[in-house]
Amino acid sequence: MGYLIDDLLHQAAEMNASDLHISENGPAVVRISGMLSKFGDMISDVYSLFEPIVPARQKNMLRENGECDFAYADSFGQRFRINLYRSTDGYNAAIRIIPESIPACDELGLPETIQKFSELPNGLVLITGVTGSGKSTTLAAILNEINQNRAVHILTLEDPVEYKFHSARSLVHQREIGSDTINFASGLRAALRENPDVIAVGELRDLETIAIAVTAAETGHLVFGTLHTRSAAETVDRIIDVFPEQQQRQIRVQLAGCLQAVVSQQLLPGKHGERTAAFEIMVMTTALRNLIREGKTQQMESYIQTGSRYGMQTMEAAVSGLKKEGKIFVNNVN
Structure with a gap:
């Protein structure tokens, strides 16, 4: 089953980004060749976007500690390392895009x-x-x-x-x-x-x-x-x-x-x-x-x-x- 977040993650991977940042009430931001650039529409509810893919244990950690880490494979098979965290502005995510195969x-x-x-x-x-x-x-x-x-x-x-x-x-x-x-x-x-x-x-x-x-x-x-x-x-x-x-x-x-x-x-x-x-x-x-x-x-x-x-x-x-x-x-x- 695909989730709404999958489309955003897939777009970032297609752009050859190394990282993706998602913030409450802001556009997505990708890091390409070390430089940040914005793309896409404003995101108003980061937690709801990620909630379906956060493992139960990490949800507890997020609730208790204000942050959690987990790995995720989207509906396209691409893997990501995700850090979800709270800030004064709401929920945010820092996502590392993992290459599909292990480089030689x-x-x-x-x-x-x-x-x-x-x-x-x-x-x-x-x-x-x-x-x-x-x-x-x-x-x-x-x-x-x-x-x-x-x-x-x-x-x-x-x-x-x-x-x-x-x-x-x-x-x-x-x-x-x-x-x-x-x-x-x-x-x-x-x-x-x-x-x-x-x-x-x-x-x-x-x-x-x-x-x-x-x-x-x-x-x-x-x-x-x-x-x-x-x-x-x-x-x-x-x-x-x-x-x-x-x-x-x-x-x-x-x-x-x-x-x-x-x-x-x-x-x-x-x-x-x-x-x-x-x-x-x-x-x-x-x-x-x-x-x-x-x-x-x-x-x-x-x-x-x-x-x-x-x-x-x-x-x-x-x-x-x-x-x-x-x-x-x-x-x-x-």
Whole structure:
């Protein structure tokens, strides 16, 4: 059965928008190539527009907390990640439009170093960036590379599930926070009893989740996680700082032992209306592991600058390369 909201969602997807915003007593607003533009008629009752598609649990969350997240597939089969929230003006929705298929690593322009993370046997790989920087898409592409080429068990914990995987060479199970498990920490704890080879955690939000993820990586699993950080050094500091001071020395030792790589990314406007990803890449070496143990994260960038033989690059080098290749507007980048 189709709903009124489906037509609006479909229009946004047809416009190749990355996001759609719907506000009480205002027109819809789409984000295309990073820029916002209005379209369509005034919307007077946002809650009634969305009410038929909001799951019962999320309705309770919206009523109690003033906000909720859920995934939705419209009558055309297109998937969306929806955040519905209250404000002083009424109800509003922020909607991320999820590509219909999981992009291949080459389609996304992922550097070979990042693509090779799909071959790692174990350890912790962190994909970081601000909201809307493409972390979920990068992670999905890497996981699908594993799915297509390795006979392993992949278990994901997502809030909500975005890209839908179909088991290929791998066995893939996707669990959604709230409907399939209580929270990331609970799902991750259970995952250790579910015989996975690869675990993907949608977001490393809190001490307990981070601690279990590190333990999983130490005990032979390949663990992927995302954080809202802008650089490798900031990522390491963020993880360490989550823990009480008396535990920080121990977590430094653990992280130094299991961390395999950190990718920090941003999306930049391209010349043809698309957005192009730029990546800072840190691949762990003995020297970098020592910096983490010693708490000298401020020295990491200089090691990344000189680590090109390991596939490393700074964000500055990544952006410079995209400029030289003519893939981005020079004026759009500082």
